[in-house]
Amino acid sequence: MNTLVSILRRDCSAATAIEYAMVAFLVSIAGFVLYSNVGTGVTGLFQNVSNSF
Helix, strand or coil, X not given: CHHHHHHHHHCCHHHHHXXXXXXXXXXXXXXXXXXXXXXXXXXXXXXXXXXXX
């Protein structure tokens, strides 16, 4: 039993997986915000081109 407890205390793979998941979540949120802002800018650009015709 002590061996199992010592192995589990040294195992950090779950913490690493959680850290990677948090980084992936933050990157996806940043990508969504960036995509929304770029989409608004592109829509405005196409609207200006359309109005110039």
